[in-house]
Amino acid sequence: MNFKKILPYNRHTFSSFFSFERTPLNVFMLMLTVGLVGFLLYGISVYLQHGHHAYGVTRQHPWGLLIAMYVFFVVSSTGLCIMSSLGHVFNIKAFQIIGKRAIIGAIIAILTGFLVIAFEIGHPVRMVIYNVLTPGLTSAIWWMGTLYGMYLFFIILEFFFLNNGNHKYSKIFGLAGLIVGLAAHSNLGAVFGFLVARPIANGVFFPLYFILSAMVTGSYLLFLIYGWRYKMKFPPEVKKFMVTLAQVLGLLLAILIFFEIWRALTAIYGMMPERGDIAIHMITSKNFLIGEFLLGMLIPFVVIVYSRGRAIKTLVYTSITGMVGIFWMRYDLVHDTQLAPMMPLKIREYSLPPGLVEYTPTSIEWMIAIGAIGVSFMMYYTADKFFNLDHDAKGH
Amino acid sequence: MARYGMALDYKSCINCKACESACKEENGILLGADKHRIWVGVKDIEGIFPDLSISSSGFEPSQCQQCDNAPCQTVCPTNATYYDDNGVVRVNPEQCILCTYCMEACPYDARYIDDRTMTVDKCNFCSDTRLINGETTTACQATCPTKVRIFGDLDDPESEISLVLRARDHHSMKEHLGTKPKLFYLT
Ligand code: SF4
Ligand code: SF4
Numbered sequence: 001m002n003f004k005k006i007l008p009y010n011r012h013t014f015s016s017f018f019s020f021e022r023t024p025l026n027v028f029m030l031m032l033t034v035g036l037v038g039f040l041l042y043g044i045s046v047y048l049q050h051g052h053h054a055y056g057v058t059r060q061h062p063w064g065l066l067i068a069m070y071v072f073f074v075v076s077s078t079g080l081c082i083m084s085s086l087g088h089v090f091n092i093k094a095f096q097i098i099g100k101r102a103i104i105g106a107i108i109a110i111l112t113g114f115l116v117i118a119f120e121i122g123h124p125v126r127m128v129i130y131n132v133l134t135p136g137l138t139s140a141i142w143w144m145g146t147l148y149g150m151y152l153f154f155i156i157l158e159f160f161f162l163n164n165g166n167h168k169y170s171k172i173f174g175l176a177g178l179i180v181g182l183a184a185h186s187n188l189g190a191v192f193g194f195l196v197a198r199p200i201a202n203g204v205f206f207p208l209y210f211i212l213s214a215m216v217t218g219s220y221l222l223f224l225i226y227g228w229r230y231k232m233k234f235p236p237e238v239k240k241f242m243v244t245l246a247q248v249l250g251l252l253l254a255i256l257i258f259f260e261i262w263r264a265l266t267a268i269y270g271m272m273p274e275r276g277d278i279a280i281h282m283i284t285s286k287n288f289l290i291g292e293f294l295l296g297m298l299i300p301f302v303v304i305v306y307s308r309g310r311a312i313k314t315l316v317y318t319s320i321t322g323m324v325g326i327f328w329m330r331y332d333l334v335h336d337t338q339l340a341p342m343m344p345l346k347i348r349e350y351s352l353p354p355g356l357v358e359y360t361p362t363s364i365e366w367m368i369a370i371g372a373i374g375v376s377f378m379m380y381y382t383a384d385k386f387f388n389l390d391h392d393a394k395g396h
Numbered sequence: 397m398a399r400y401g402m403a404l405d406y407k408s409c410i411n412c413k414a415c416e417s418a419c420k421e422e423n424g425i426l427l428g429a430d431k432h433r434i435w436v437g438v439k440d441i442e443g444i445f446p447d448l449s450i451s452s453s454g455f456e457p458s459q460c461q462q463c464d465n466a467p468c469q470t471v472c473p474t475n476a477t478y479y480d481d482n483g484v485v486r487v488n489p490e491q492c493i494l495c496t497y498c499m500e501a502c503p504y505d506a507r508y509i510d511d512r513t514m515t516v517d518k519c520n521f522c523s524d525t526r527l528i529n530g531e532t533t534t535a536c537q538a539t540c541p542t543k544v545r546i547f548g549d550l551d552d553p554e555s556e557i558s559l560v561l562r563a564r565d566h567h568s569m570k571e572h573l574g575t576k577p578k579l580f581y582l583t
Binding site: 051058059063121122123127131133134138140145197343345347 | 432440492497508
């Protein structure tokens, strides 16, 4: 049986695998990737020696940067999956060219997310065993994890069939991946939304917001992936796709800003304790104003509105600020959820006098969190070498 | 088979922390501010001298509320957190994956990480050291010099706790969350 027939791939020797055009940008990316992976490996080695003591998490703030980073990666994955489904599941013409590249991006992002979470969950192997043996069916984490496992399986199959040109099956698995991905991702929102103890997170907002912000993230990533692929010299069909993408992104950002405004207003109105006060703290923080709002929403939105979506080159650059903003969205949602102390009378011996719970990630947490991005770069480089991720003449 | 609960005559608490020491000793809890199963909340005196409000000051001993509808149990992905036959919310360290979702979900900050097993732990009403041997006291209750704590079977109408809960007004913490705590504060 010829494997190449089933899944077409490019053969490589050791040197052809590592050969690339020595442009300054490529060399910079190589150095960046090596640096990031070095950070990751160092961070992991310290974690393996010291466990959670290497992190800044505490009893009152048990979830930290790595949870935020896990969310960041899986949001990216779901976002890419949703955006690519616009083309090959929903047949929107302009999006049909992105199938393979977006899906491989989704696979890479979720694998990186799993990598990060493996260094946050205390017993990842035990997790796999008892997830099956004694499933906690009322737990949003159980559903999220299980559905994400299925999602990964479906999108791998989708990628497989996209590559060997079987459109029927790629569509079926694309649809399955999309539905399961949406379920998994909204469940991740529910991991926070179900917390009755934490009024700032409790409610319907997060499950919906996760899907919406995933689509925004997917759009930013597509700008970056395609900007990188064509080094800003876009062929006409790609240009057309990017302009359409910019317009869709403009709409998504408008909805996101609308969501955020109403979230803030409903949280502050009435100043319910542990909600109103936390919301005010949240929206007046630099993380939110500069990170989330300015970088993540406003700058890209203004560029899109001002250029009517035509400034695609600028949008590639603003997608970098967009992704920085998306990172802060993830960080804040994890951190802000835990700001209110649960037992405010527990002072002196147990914790600091009443106030908001503090958390600062340690350098080890930063190394693992940011270093993981290097792994996704590596995986992308490898996938790009082995598979033909470009669309064919028929636009698939 | 019982349904254990605890009533706290908290206005008698003098913040001597004998209960906390007894708990640490009984259950072999590690040292460190983060590692405590029970604690004494302190209400600071309000007002400016000389107009201080004596009634504002006071102590509020607390611990896991042994919720009948425990959020920590609902969120546990592997059912490591479970209700035992006595209605006590327990953690099976073999099954705990240290996702810390329960710590996130508990409205009472009652859970902590045991660094020896690297799993989450909490008050279990001395199930491992006393209830299992047929005793019906807890270390914190036995040691309390001002007899703040009354421990017993809520399903037994003649138990001391049932009698006192029928006779005296009481409240529980954050009841509005629907957790159905089995810790009762006598007023
Ligand atoms: S107080 Fe917290 S740890 Fe104890 S049963 Fe209730 S939710 Fe669980
Ligand atoms: S940390 Fe352990 S006990 Fe708590 S929810 Fe996770 S698996 Fe369950």
